[in-house]
Amino acid sequence: MSTSHPTAGRVAMVSEHASPLAALGGPDAGGQNVYVAQLAGRLVRRGHEVTVYTRRDDPRLPERVTTPEGFQVVHVPAGPAAPIPKDELPPYMPEFGDFLARQWATRPPDVVHAHFWMSGWAALSGAYGLDVPVVQTFHALGTVKRRYQGAADTSPRDRVAIETVIGRECDRIIATCEDEVAELEAMGLSRDRISVVPCGVDPEQFAPVAGARRPASAPRRLLAVGRLVPRKGFDRAIRALADVPDAELLIAGGPEAALLLAEPEAERLRALAEECGVADRMTLLGGVSRERMPGLISSADLVLSLPRYEPFGIVPVEAMACGAPVLATAVGGQLDTVVDGVTGRLVPADDDHDLGATVRGLLADPRLLARYGAQGRRRVLARYTWDRVAEGVMRAYSAVSSVPSLSGALR
Structure with a gap:
């Protein structure tokens, strides 16, 4: 990887339960893990310095890992160093936020991007008093989950209230689709503080595979x-x-x-x-x-x-x-x-x-x-390529921070 382009900005991502290093397929490991990993990698390619903060869920994990894509992952000590269902994580968010505050006190990032509602809670706590803008992506909203799951919803009772506060206190919200924008507006959040940036896919990895189609005689x-x-x-x-x-x-x-x-x-x-x-x-x-x-x-x-x-x-x-x-x-x-x-x-x-x-x-x-x-x-x-996603996210960053909307050639 060339180092000829200066760092365009320091980006901190907070993803409390969805580590970009996690194996996919578990109950709390899926699209958000992929999103964080792919976006972080694309931002590094544009010259940004990216650090992802996620909860330590295994005592064997090192405090800090540098990935092959060039971003760092910090395993935050918040609660037991063991797997915990994400709906049981809220009691540990104050500890997570305190860790972020200590990390950022001496070298604050230019922008914080929180993923999921509990990450927003921890990120706003960690950034308090530092004049660091916080951008929020919810990935899923409690109002929607409650509507469709009813009594089966295992989310904390105050999730929707906390999400509403996060939406008001953060500097910008990145929604992934127009349906989410309507949900956010119904929560009383202002449309002019919302950017719509979809999730993405790697079109080189996900591409038609020659010879995969079966003969016409097959079911x-x-x-x-x-x-x-x-x-x-x-x-x-x-x-x-x-x-x-x-x-x-x-x-x-x-x-x-x-x-x-x-x-x-x-x-x-x-x-x-x-x-x-x-x-x-x-x-x-x-x-x-x-x-x-x-x-x-x-x-x-x-x-x-x-x-x-x-x-x-x-x-x-x-x-x-x-x-x-x-x-x-x-x-x-x-x-x-x-x-x-x-x-x-x-x-x-x-x-x-x-x-x-x-x-x-x-x-x-x-x-x-x-x-x-x-x-x-x-x-x-x-x-829907990840490069398109990264462009949209950087425009959202630039609306509230010194991070430019376009930075350096791809490395």
Whole structure:
């Protein structure tokens, strides 16, 4: 890596539960981890000095790690050095904030970017009195989770109230989609302090894989990807499969295949497949590595992304990057990413929609699916690369700090 370009700015990222070093697939490890890692790497390439602060969840972790991409990860001692579900982390945020305050007292960053609501809590505490601007990305909002999960919502009772305070106290909010902007405005937060910057994908890693498509004589392949939690809507895909003869459904996500027997959601989905008479055509793959995912996506005739709610939803973007057509529920960020009738189809999120008929109609028109896939790839290249994301984030930084919106040539 060349060092010919001066550092454009010191950026501190706070990601209390989602380490950019974490292995994906766990209950609290997913899109936010990827977002933080990819954004940090892209900002370093633009000359920024980036440090990511995340909670120490293993006593063996060193205090500070320099990644191959050039950003540093600091493991913050806040609470036990052990894995803790993120909904149980709030009591440790004051300790996290105190650590940040000590770190920044002698050499404050030019801007702090907090990821998730508890990170915003800790970041605002750490930056207090230092005249350091704080930019907030919520990644998910308590109002949405409470609306859709009701009594099953495990978030702390005061989450929404704290998120509202964070939204008022931070210098700028980065929302990932227009649906999130509407939620933030409903919380009483001002639209003129919100920037919309989507999540991204690496179009070189996620690209069509030659030879991945199966012969025409093989069953049509439906693919669904995501964490094994009820809100992802895998049950809807299984029910639809019952109305789509000569098709198979692969579900990728959760722990490795050998550990699926101990996964409650996997057991629920297997029982549903038996009930629907499709157990022989539905396969739970377990966790699939990111290295294998482009080939798997490229082998699918249609990618199903059917969550009941979704803050952004990276699966449709990764599918489009691989040239795969997408059938998605019209929720959250999927309203922005999937263009109905252009890159795929959007359907209502309620269970009344005849999903099986929609899938049958799409599979019956291979030319249409090929057109959707090609248009999806073009849309990703135009809007959803990590370089595009980094540009949008830097514009948000520059609105509240000395960090320039455009800095140095890519290194």
